[in-house]
Amino acid sequence: MSFRPFRIDPDIRRARMPPVELYRDSDWWQALCERVFPRSWQLSPAARFQPRGNGLHPWTLLPGCLDEALLLARDENDRLRCLSNVCTHRGMPLVEKACAANSLRCPYHGRQFDLQGRLQASPEFEAAENFPSEEDDLPRAAVGEWQGFSFAALHPKLDFERWIETLNRPTAPWLNADWPSEPTETREYEVEANWALYMENALEGFHLPWVHRGLSKSIDFASYRTELFASGNIQVAEASQGEAAFDLPAKHPDAGKRIAGYFAFLFPNLMFNFYPWGLSINLIHPRGMGHCRVTYLTFVCKPELRGQGAGGDLDTVELEDGAAVAKVQRGIRSRLFQPGRYSPSREAGLHQFHRLLAEYLCGHEPMPRVIDT
Template identity: 30%
Template sequence: MLTKPLHLDVHEQIECAQTLASRFYTDPAILEIEKSRIFQRTWQLVGTLGQSCGEVNGVKRTIADPESYFTVDVAGEPVIVVRDKQGELRAFSNVCRHRAGPIALGSGCKNVLRCQYHGWTYTLDGRLIGTPDVDGVEFFDRSAMGMVPLRCETWEQFIFVNFDPKAESLSSYLGQIPQQAKGFQFQGLRFAERRDYVIDCNWKVYIDNYLEGYHIPIAHPGLMKEIDYAQYRTDTFHYYSQQFAPIRAIKEGDAGERMYAPGAGLQEALYFWIYPNLMLNIYPDNISTNVIVPLSHEKTLTIFEWFFHDVASLKNQERIKRAVAFSDEVQQEDIGLCENVQRGLRSSTYDRGRYSVKRENGVHHFHMLLGEFLGQV
């Protein structure tokens, strides 16, 4: 593992900058550095307060209920999120302190957690209380062998964890997003659907693609019908950026074909990207999250989840079906773009390009943040 700062050599002024060198997308050693310097030092979305945790006596339970838990993987790191008896939400490494077995699997409702390998037992506040057959072990201190705690914070119904005790707070990362998104009614949102896509590209290729609308007129004809591209812009902040895409005014004859029609309520599609790998897409009637997970240096998992109000109504079920189909259409178009770019990045004829000052400031902002984090040891 590299222990020295990693320099990206991207000029801080976009007018003078060249894009990220191709090796940052094709070298497997780079990803291992990114896992420790980026993914373990940033806030990672792991679930929502409505996360299912099974049933107790026929009653469905979620992580909002006491004595519940769910497990998740964060860029290769096993994590468990629990709600203890007192109602406090906590997160821990889901790795037993004995011999690295999983402390829990899946999700459920329990008042203690027993390792699935040798039965070491932990309370929901992380203390080790059960260690079968360890008699004769010298200098063994149970109090020093509890589950490894992680930072855990929430915004609205979204749960985030961070491995870095020195990282800035979640609110610092989110900045003004809560205020900027206040036109949307978060209360009453319910999980509607999840879709996973595995894409043959580096995770940063997918992020780059998301952060610019430059390709929309060429690659996304359906999306182009919905937005006012002339007014499309990206504003950058410290740890996030926001893409503004006003809903295009309806022209005579196209109302029946439009996915989103101007009217009351939120009148923009708001696209937030939160460093390094979370997209929060806010439409007039729903929210979708998109978490980007590197599986290898050239394979990426994208996890889409949709949230609507009143998901059980027949009217909204049809609306959900349409919204997911519309998103899937755009995603399939993006998959082709990203996989083609990854192939191009491996070419001997390409190393670096230039940014569009008007359309790719979000990509440049992302690359500057990469340089900030990869430059830290």
């Protein structure tokens, strides 16, 4: 079946989930690769890697999905840019390893670019007419930076400030955190499931008592809530009695509550999960219709609290989630299955994810700015 536009009712009480083809049809996969991911913001895999003065860092954007060869380049004034890493002559990749340089020289026929991507020299082109033009410069992707983390987007649908506003939740306890410059730990998980099934699972706490018997002892299920923003949401989990919680200042909106974790989702495939000990960034990389790779980047600020509370054993929680969504991947092959309705009290984040997908894929009405649930 080929891709066909779909709509998600903005009222969760009436809405039905997207057609099952979203997870298993190659035309729908193609539509995602053309309409969603090129217009999305993505975290640089080097995370807080900050090449100083003339630093170059090659980066393949979303391998197995976009496979776009990019180059993060920081010039002598520390201005960050994201350039195409493909020569504008005949397509040779320019930089293969992170390095420092004042300019870029193509290894095929010697074309030279500056760190802004402008063509500086092109041997044997003296007689070419109307040359060079802007089209001979390296194309650029948009870049954004937040607390030392760098992001890029090929053709962003939203400007960076609007996209990142979820992480700028007023007086968020993480805004002045002193993150380590490199991840304390990096882990990768291969999940035999469509990326959207993985995201859906990450966007609701509904399954906690069923899938995570251990974790659910650390979290107060009744008070679990989701706050929606323009292009993402934050799930707020309060701690059970005696479990690790944030130490919040008196003026904080959640002061007086014992918060076990803030789980921030940035559309379409990124989680920033904040725990009393620090931050776990989860990158969900689509690798085809039935497979995704999940990378955990862990930044520990308070080692004495690691191992405690909701973020105490992320490895076990991830394996439980991966096993659950792999089973759903098998379930959605059923010819009799059609996606169902949303729980109005527990699936607001999931409903928002599907509305954003519909907006990117089909161009429906603009998303509301902020809704609290």
